[in-house]
Amino acid sequence: MQEMWKQWLVEALLKTTIRYPSQRQFSPNLNRFYINHATSVFPLHHKNLTTEKKTLAHLPIEIITPSTQKNESVIFYLHGGGFHLGSLKSHRAWLYRLAETTKTQIINVDYPLAPESPFPHSSQAIYNAYLALISSGIQAENIILAGDDSGANLALTLALRLIRQKDTVLPRAVMLFSPFLDLTLTSRSIRSNRKHDALTSIQFLQKGIGYYTANTNFEADDPRISPLYGDLTGLPPLLIQVGSKSVLLDDATRLKEMAEAVDVVVDYQLYTGMWHNFFMFNEWFDEGKQALLNSKEFIDSL
Template sequence: MHEMWKQYFVEGLLKGTVRYPSTRRLSPKIMRIFTEQVSQIFPLNKEQIHIADYALGSMTAEKISPLAITSPKVILYFHGGGFCLGSLKSHRAWICDLVRASKIPAIHLDYPLAPETTFPESAEAIYHAYITLVESGIEPKNIILAGDDSGANIALSLALRLVRQKTTALPCALILLSPFLDLTLTSGSVRYNQKHDAVMSPKFLQQAIHYYLDHTNYEVDNPRVSPLFDDLRGLPPLFIQVGSKSLLMDDAKRLKEMADTAEVEATYKLYTGMWHNFFMFNAWFEEGQTALHDIAHFVEQLKEDA
């Protein structure tokens, strides 16, 4: 099938099977079951990969490793899903692809979701997971924080907390994919890309924010929950990746602009014609493969700079 027609067909399918259900007021429990089922479309390639159960404090995780490890670096990965969806299973195929391309292990954390666990309790659990990882003997200079969607928010918020506290060493870098960073939803692309993004809807984001901040005293513009309103000075290098049709494209673009102002090293990659979290579709689209290779190149540079 010609690439143009293949993309047209897949986008139409996703709009009907993923984006449309996200506009309905379905419970998180139902949406999680739905997400688990949809995630089965991603081919799980375990070639040259080892998957093992892992624990960080009270939280479970999966450590996904290449069979031949040549670097001490490790990725601590937070899956996306608007703070209320996503799991080890939903992102397992993507993490395997990421590990295979980057040639370093990834610890994929099964962190607590909203509305059962809201902010700031969820942030505290994630912070203690990072501290536990460091105390296990993995040096911060070898840790890369990474995440997609709300997971990117979690990764960036954690790094900013470490900058403020100055008591625990920072990770060596952050990889932020289709990041959801402004919970005020004032990024322009939330409005002008709502008909173009194949998987994300403003209604889902609004409901997800409600779950995440339910019964808390935190407003959506608080820098602790919307890191685009925080001071980025002191952060390690950032790798930012987003599709031009993503509802959250401007969150990524604004982050790059803020990083430049704060004199934080930031690599920004925009992929034309791609929707939210398009990189998870790398098995079918050249842009997804390019995105994966770009991440691997960034990681390789970190190895060389160590």
């Protein structure tokens, strides 16, 4: 009963402080300021971590290294935020916990955001950073592409670009958390979960799409911006985590079905009763803690 009330209170708070404001027409800069401060409520666990700020292909990055690191893998992480929000700071607490739990080094990438840098600028900058990481001596077989929300879109888009070009070694795996993959917004859960998702809204997604695709001639179903319409053949092992209340639930489910149809190894994990990006609330909910442990199991299985 206590857990039920705690979840109800948190969802009500998120709907009031995050989802409702996301439906309003505030400027990207104001929203970024707000989100960076709102995410400060997440506690930072860094006793067993070291952090280092560097640049990679001119992009600011934060290298998060657990003192208990037990593998050679590197998670190349792209934060979410509807293509126009998010930063190193907004996702720092989540990535500290992910690094600590999986005992894996994480490179948190601060890529350029829309509307200042719409497609293809951000996508190209991320591609250049990936090539620079390999040039630095990191073996592609040790790189795990990862991201949440729009960052998951950019991670999968990068993987599909590498497959198409056939001139760069693919990463070892791809990890997608609450992925935003279809910019046509035709997934059924966009409507069916619109009242249940505590964190995001259709209006927020539409606003992000408008910023990201501004001044381009690309249709919303172009695989370069909606990777759900791409050919997934040859994709490395894939982890997908999503909450059952997420408006993007069907983006994740459709990706699972499409990947399995072309024999991609898929670990699809559905968390009942959870909203979009629920894993960032791992301090307070068992489902978030389990998502972390399941991420560790996926990496260990590689």
